[in-house]
Amino acid sequence: xxxxxxxxxxxxxxxxxxxxxxxxxxxxxxxxxxxxxxxxxxxxxxxxxxxxxxxxxxxxxxxxxxxxxxxxxxxxxxxxxxxxxxxxxxxxxxxxxxxxxxxxxxxxxxxxxxxxxxxxxxxxxxxxxxxxxxxxxxxxxxxxxxxxxxxxxxxxxxxxxxxxxxxxxxxxxxxxxxxxxxxxxxxxxxxxxxxxxxxxxxxxxxxxxxxxxxxxxxxxxxxxxxxxxxxxxx
Amino acid sequence: xxxxxxxxxxxxxxxxxxxxxxxxxxxxxxxxxxxxxxxxxxxxxxxxxxxxxxxxxxxxxxxxxxxxxxxxxxxxxxxxxxxxxxxxxxxxxxxxxxxxxxxxxxxxxxxxxxxxxxxxxxxxxxxxxxxxxxxxxxxxxxxxxxxxxxxxxxxxxxxxxxxxxxxxxxxxxxxxxxxxxxxxxxxxxxxxxxxxxxxxxxxxxxxxxxxxxxxxxxxxxxxxxxxxxxxxxxxxxxxxxxxxxxxxxxxxxxxxxxxxxxxxxxxxxxxxxxxxxxxxxxxxxxxxxxxxxxxxxxxxxxxxxxxxxxxxxxxxxxxxxxxxxxxxxxxxxxxxxxxxxxxxxxxxxxxxxxxxxxxxxxxxxxxxxxxxxxxxxxxxxxxxxxxxxxxxxxxxxxxxxxxxxxxxxxxxxxxxxxxxxxxxxxxxxxxxxxxxxxxxxxxxxxxxxxxxxxxxxxxxxxxxxxxxxxxxxxxxxxxxxxxxxxxxxxxxxxxxxxxxxxxxxxxxxxxxxxxxxxxxxxxxxxxxxxxxxxxxxxxxxxxxxxxxxxxxxxxxxxxxxxxxxxxxxxxxxxxxxxxxxxxxxxxxxxxxxxxxxxxxxxxxxxxxxxxxxxxxxxxxxxxxxxxxxxxxxxxxxxxxxxxxxxxxxxxxxxxxxxxxxxxxxxxxxxxxxxxxxxxxxxxxxxxxxxxxxxxxxxxxxxxxxxxxxxxxxxxxxxxxxxxxxxxxxxxx
Numbered sequence: 014x015x016x017x018x019x020x021x022x023x024x025x026x027x028x029x030x031x032x033x034x035x036x037x038x039x040x041x042x043x044x045x046x047x048x049x050x051x052x053x054x055x056x057x058x059x060x061x062x063x064x065x066x067x068x069x070x071x072x073x074x075x076x077x078x079x080x081x082x083x084x085x086x087x088x089x090x091x092x093x094x095x096x097x098x099x100x101x102x103x104x105x106x107x108x109x110x111x112x113x114x115x116x117x118x119x120x121x122x123x124x125x126x127x128x129x130x131x132x133x134x135x136x137x138x139x140x141x142x143x144x145x146x147x148x149x150x151x152x153x154x155x156x157x158x159x160x161x162x163x164x165x166x167x168x169x170x171x172x173x174x175x176x177x178x179x180x181x182x183x184x185x186x187x188x189x190x191x192x193x194x195x196x197x198x199x200x201x202x203x204x205x206x207x208x209x210x211x212x213x214x215x216x217x218x219x220x221x222x223x224x225x226x227x228x229x230x231x232x233x234x235x236x237x238x239x240x241x242x243x244x245x246x247x
Numbered sequence: 248x249x250x251x252x253x254x255x256x257x258x259x260x261x262x263x264x265x266x267x268x269x270x271x272x273x274x275x276x277x278x279x280x281x282x283x284x285x286x287x288x289x290x291x292x293x294x295x296x297x298x299x300x301x302x303x304x305x306x307x308x309x310x311x312x313x314x315x316x317x318x319x320x321x322x323x324x325x326x327x328x329x330x331x332x333x334x335x336x337x338x339x340x341x342x343x344x345x346x347x348x349x350x351x352x353x354x355x356x357x358x359x360x361x362x363x364x365x366x367x368x369x370x371x372x373x374x375x376x377x378x379x380x381x382x383x384x385x386x387x388x389x390x391x392x393x394x395x396x397x398x399x400x401x402x403x404x405x406x407x408x409x410x411x412x413x414x415x416x417x418x419x420x421x422x423x424x425x426x427x428x429x430x431x432x433x434x435x436x437x438x439x440x441x442x443x444x445x446x447x448x449x450x451x452x453x454x455x456x457x458x459x460x461x462x463x464x465x466x467x468x469x470x471x472x473x474x475x476x477x478x479x480x481x482x483x484x485x486x487x488x489x490x491x492x493x494x495x496x497x498x499x500x501x502x503x504x505x506x507x508x509x510x511x512x513x514x515x516x517x518x519x520x521x522x523x524x525x526x527x528x529x530x531x532x533x534x535x536x537x538x539x540x541x542x543x544x545x546x547x548x549x550x551x552x553x554x555x556x557x558x559x560x561x562x563x564x565x566x567x568x569x570x571x572x573x574x575x576x577x578x579x580x581x582x583x584x585x586x587x588x589x590x591x592x593x594x595x596x597x598x599x600x601x602x603x604x605x606x607x608x609x610x611x612x613x614x615x616x617x618x619x620x621x622x623x624x625x626x627x628x629x630x631x632x633x634x635x636x637x638x639x640x641x642x643x644x645x646x647x648x649x650x651x652x653x654x655x656x657x658x659x660x661x662x663x664x665x666x667x668x669x670x671x672x673x674x675x676x677x678x679x680x681x682x683x684x685x686x687x688x689x690x691x692x693x694x695x696x697x698x699x700x701x702x703x704x705x706x707x708x709x710x711x712x713x714x715x716x717x718x719x720x721x722x723x724x725x726x727x728x729x730x731x732x733x734x735x736x737x738x739x740x741x742x743x744x745x746x747x748x749x750x751x752x753x754x755x756x757x758x759x760x761x762x763x764x765x766x767x768x769x770x771x772x773x774x775x776x777x778x779x780x781x782x783x784x785x786x787x788x789x790x791x792x793x794x795x796x797x798x799x800x801x802x803x804x805x806x807x808x809x810x811x812x813x814x815x816x817x818x819x820x821x822x823x824x825x826x827x828x829x830x831x832x833x834x835x836x837x838x839x840x841x842x843x844x845x846x847x848x849x850x851x852x853x854x855x856x857x858x859x860x861x862x863x864x865x866x867x868x869x870x871x872x873x874x875x876x877x878x879x880x881x882x883x884x885x886x887x888x889x890x891x892x893x894x895x896x897x898x899x900x901x902x903x904x905x906x907x908x909x910x911x912x913x914x915x916x917x918x919x920x921x922x923x924x925x926x927x928x929x930x931x932x933x934x935x936x937x938x939x940x941x942x943x944x945x946x947x948x949x950x951x952x953x954x955x956x957x958x959x960x961x962x963x964x965x966x967x968x969x970x971x972x973x974x975x976x977x978x979x
Contacts, residue, residue: 156940161932180939180965184932191932196943227917227933229940234917 039065040246041107041115048240049122049129049151052098056121060089060105071108078102078118098124100238120240127152128197130160130226132241142209142245143173146192148226150201156229159193160205160239163223167212168245174206181205190224197228209245220245282492282567283535285577286311287558293583297507297548301587305509308557308580310500310543314492314535317413321490321537322568323355324417325373325410327402330384331422333364333393336452341421344449344475345384348419349377351484357414359405363398364390365428373409395422397429399446399463403439415489416444416569420463421475424448424456432459433466440467443569447483449475468570493565493573494534498543500561500577502526505553505584509546535565549584556581591616591623593657593665597672604714605677607644610636614657614665625658646714648676648759679717679757681765682709688740696772697743698806699890705751707737710765712757719756726750726766743771744890774890775811775848776803777883781897784925785910786975789874789901791950793867794924796900797826800859802883804848809887813842813859815894818877822864829857865902875902905952908960909967909974912938912948922950928973930964938964 042061050056060072074084076093078101084091095101104118122129128150135143146160159180164170170190175181180193192205224239288309295301316322328348330341349358358380359373370383402418410416418439426432439446448460450473457473464471470486472479502508504524515528532541549555561577594613602608616622628636630643631651645651650673657665684693686704697703707720722732722739732739743749752766782797783790790796800813813831817823817838825833831842842859849855881894906914909930916923917933930938941948941956948954956964966978 155943157936157943159932159936159939180935182969184969186971189932193932193936193939195939227936229937229944232940232944232946234920234937234940236918 038113039068039107039109039115041105041117043103043105043117043119045103045119045121048120048131049126050095052124053094053096054123055092055094058091058093058103058105060107062089065107069110073106073108075104075106076101078104082106095121095123100240102243118243120238120243122237122240125151126237127154127230127235128158128226128228129237130224130239130241132162132222132224132239132243134222134242134245136246137208140211142168144207144209144222146205146207146224146239148176148194148201148203148205150197150199152230153199154194154197154228154230156232157193157195158197158226158228159191160224160226162190162225162239164188164190164209165220165222165245168209169212171208171210172206173208174204176203176205178203178205183207282314282316282573283496283563283565283575284313284315285563285575286313287578287580289557289580289582292581293585294549295585295587296552297550299587299589305546305548306582308545308547308582310498310545310577312493312496312498312532312535312541312543312563314537314539316492316568317537319355319537321415321488323357323411323414324352324487325357325406325414326352326417326419326487327359327361327373327405328380328384329361329363329398329402329418329420329422330387331364331393331395331398331420331451332362332387332389333423333425334389334391335393335425335454336389336421336423338387338389338451340475341449341451342384342387344421344451344480345419346381347480348483349380349384351480352377352487356487357411359402359409360384361398361402361405362387363394363401363429365392365394366390367394367398367401367429369401369405373405392428393422393425394429395420395424395426396432396435399432399435399439400430403435403442403444406444407442415487416442417469417487418444418446418467419483419487420446420448420460421451422448422460423450423452423454424459425454426456426459432463436463436466443567443571445469445486445570447486448472449479449483451475489568490536491534492537492539492568494570496532496535496541496563496565497529498532498561498563498577499527499529500543500545500558502528502545502547502557503555503559505549505551505555506547506557506582507550509548511543511545513543515545537568547582549582552584552586554581554583586618588659588661588663589617590663591618591657591659591665593655593668595653595655595668595670597653597670600672601675602645602672603675603677604645604648607642608672610641610643610653610655612639612655612657614655616657616659618659618661622660623657624660625664627656627658629654645674648674648714650674676715676757676759676761677713678761678763679710679712679715679755681707681753681755681763682711683707683737683751683753683765683767684709685769696770697741698772699743699747699774699892701774701806701888702740702742705739705741705753707739707753707755710737710753710755710763712755712761715758715761717755718758719754721754721756723752723754724749726752730754743769744892747771747773747892747895772805773892774804774806774888775808775883775885775892776805777801777813777881777892777894779879779881779894779896779898781879781900783900784914785903785906787901788897788899789903790865790924791903791906791922792865792869794865796863796865798861798863798879800881800894802857802859804850804855806850806888808848808885810846810885811844811848811857812884813844813881813894814884815840815879815881817863817879818900820866820868821877824862824864825860826862827858827860829859831857831859863900865900870902870904873904875904876900877902905954906950907974908948908951908954908956909964911950912964913967913974928975929971930968930974932968935965935968 042064046057073082076083101121106116108114130148133145170183178192179195226237290307294303294306297304328345332338357374360371360383362370371380406416446463446467446469448464448471461471508526517529519527557580558577564574567573592615596611598609614623653670654667656667684706686706687694688702720734721730724731749769751769754764756762778801780799781788831844834841884891912934913930914922914926917937938956942961
């Protein structure tokens with residue numbers, strides 16, 4: 014190992030250490046009152062209080078994830094109504110009095126859909142991540158319901174709970190988790206879980222999850238972007 | 248004619264030499280014996296084995312028996328006169344007779360005198376002169392007793408010691424035969440007879456012991472006369488003079504096996520063929536006088552070849568001039584017997600049986616010589632076209648067609664030639680060989696490929712005829728059986744105008760009507776290369792009603808073109824839409840589209856290439872059949888250089904009434920809920936979801952023959968999806 018490489022490794026170690034210190038103290042998180050509001054429906058966004066320490070924080074909200082802060086407040090609860098149907102990623106930036114900041118981003122699907130899915134990413138003690146995709150139907154889905162989710166590079170995927178799917182698995186080439194249920198009744202809830210483990214010594218290049226829930230109702234296809242957490246914690 | 252000496256077939260030389268030496272020795276002995284000689288001659292000395300048609304078949308063997316031993320008509324005489332001067336004999340009579348006898352002897356004769364009475368003594372030894380003998384005889388005095396035996400002994404001893412070998416030995420005894428003293432006269436007589444001495448007894452006196460004297464004469468071959476008369480003298484003299492060299496001559500000849508008896512002169516008294524093939528013949532010739540020659544001529548023929556010796560073991564027996572029995576061998580005669588040479592018989596094979604002037608013919612000797620293998624040593628072939636050969640198995644090619652007579656004469660190792668044998672062969676005309684090249688019209692150098700629209704020279708001078716010349720060239724440029732150009736010259740100018748591939752056939756005819764053809768595929772170089780590609784997004788240019796098909800025309804000029812027109816005739820009912828004209832002016836005329844490039848093309852670079860693209864939309868009406876093919880025809884043309892060329896490449900689209908379920912699923916755009924043929928051939932999860940919805944709903948799959956997604960179909964689709972396989976391929 015030459016000198017330059019050694020310096021680089023040392024620098025990387027410092028960055029990781031600083032980052033850990035920042036998140037170890039507190040982290041930004043929030044929960045919307047619903048992930049599938051109707052158009053114009055007021056959604057209440059509550060900052061996760063238990064995730065924070067006793068400092069004073071400023072909360073900066075970007076409702077559509079376009080990088081523009083739509084609301085800056087010290088109130089841990091904010092409300093927003095989306096005027097147009099569609100998929101939005103609401104972003105919360107919490108700035109501590111120390112100047113440290115943390116960001117949280119969650120998908121919201123506005124407008125009526127026959128079914129929708131919410132993703133939750135749970136860090137486990139063993140360092141793996143448990144991704145929980147909860148699928149809820151609004152209407153009966155006689156033409157089958159399924160989702161397809163892309164996993165960023167650097168993660169090893171294993172299925173934990175397939176929740177009664179007729180077809181589920183991992184397509185390794187495109188790093189896609191897929192799941193398909195046959196006809197599903199209205200008001201059903203399926204909790205599909207898979208685990209991500211980082212390959213040893215492999216730095217993940219992207220930390221974003223994205224997926225679509227798709228189904229056929231009366232021969233007509235609908236697509237619902239999977240809501241909820243979209244980023245993997247560092 | 249010559250005297251032969253013995254030799255023998257197969258006898259080693261050393262033995263032969265020894266035998267020759269023996270013959271010489273034997274011959275000398277016979278001469279010393281002195282009374283006959285044998286000469287044998289053979290003529291001819293070489294004959295052929297009998298019955299082979301070759302002459303001579305017989306040989307004459309002549310045996311000459313010759314009386315020899317002395318010159319003159321008789322042998323000389325060595326004579327002892329024994330005179331009895333005892334008391335009882337008449338000495339005077341005896342003297343008188345003795346003197347007369349001596350007088351009668353010739354100059355070559357010799358005489359001696361023995362007288363006996365009480366004793367016997369040699370008065371005159373043998374060899375003294377006749378005068379001494381006569382004087383001695385005249386001086387003899389009478390004695391008393393008679394020692395006759397002793398006197399005979401004296402005379403015999405004298406003859407034995409003193410006589411000449413060539414002389415007749417004779418004792419003339421003049422006595423009364425009384426013997427009372429000395430040895431026994433009978434014993435002496437027997438001894439004398441055994442040594443070739445004859446005793447002539449003449450009685451003298453009054454008391455002649457006739458029995459003794461007659462006995463002595465008889466046992467020695469002499470004569471007896473009781474009185475010394477004139478007749479007695481005559482008898483004694485006649486008896487003393489012997490002219491017979493041999494008596495009781497018997498010749499016995501042995502002819503070896505391999506030689507057969509034909510006959511003889513004089514005839515043999517006895518001819519016998521032994522079991523082992525030897526012939527024995529005998530002649531009794533009687534007497535042979537001095538100087539006499541007796542001939543025996545025999546004739547023989549041979550039954551086997553070789554050098555044969557006659558007379559092994561042949562002998563002649565006789566009594567010589569002294570009456571002694573003799574035996575001599577007959578010298579062998581040598582006869583060379585030759586197997587006659589028979590003429591060989593010529594014969595040959597030829598191949599091929601039906602040659603042409605192009606074929607080297609192989610002639611194979613099949614001659615035979617009855618005299619044995621490998622004896623044919625010479626061959627004389629004449630082929631009928633002036634050519635000859637002395638090889639055993641020649642190879643010859645006839646330059647001209649026709650019928651030829653081939654003659655073979657063979658010669659054996661003894662120089663005898665066979666009768667000529669003839670064979671005929673008809674040689675056909677060898678067809679000509681066609682060949683041609685393409686030459687640049689300007690430089691007249693060969694070009695591998697002619698250019699469309701540019702004149703070249705087709706040069707058939709590579710054609711040839713082995714046995715003549717080519718008189719007609721006929722060109723069929725499309726090999727359609729229609730002669731396009733017929734000429735007697737090998738060069739023809741020609742311009743290929745399209746398409747690219749030509750099967751050019753050259754027919755050539757030689758001066759004897761032989762024909763040949765050569766077909767060559769000529770791939771012309773295009774002046775412009777126009778290629779059409781059709782993209783339907785389904786394999787094999789298939790599509791479905793209402794689908795859009797993209798057609799691309801790639802044009803590339805290979806030479807300078809001054810303007811270029813492209814035309815395409817489209818299938819009826821298909822909607823045309825131009826996508827790219829690449830600078831051409833487009834005009835539609837019914838179902839024909841015309842693009843005109845009003846510009847100069849160069850043979851290379853960017854100016855050489857254009858690409859026209861358009862789409863065709865298939866009629867939405869379902870085709871009548873499950874598959875309905877349609878065609879696109881097009882051409883490019885230019886006026887400078889003048890060319891008209893078919894557009895090559897894809898020219899057919901097949902409209903399918905139905906597609907297979909996996910094909911539909913793989914081309915299903917879930918977002919638009921419509922088919923898109925140009926989607927990938929691989930099934931996505933989105934499409935699987937669509938298939939699941941079709942499976943769950945039981946709805947018919949669009950664009951299929953009312954097909955439903957059943958569990959098996961879904962299984963297949965999932966397998967295509969999971970394996971990432973093309974739906975146009977079998978599942979792995």
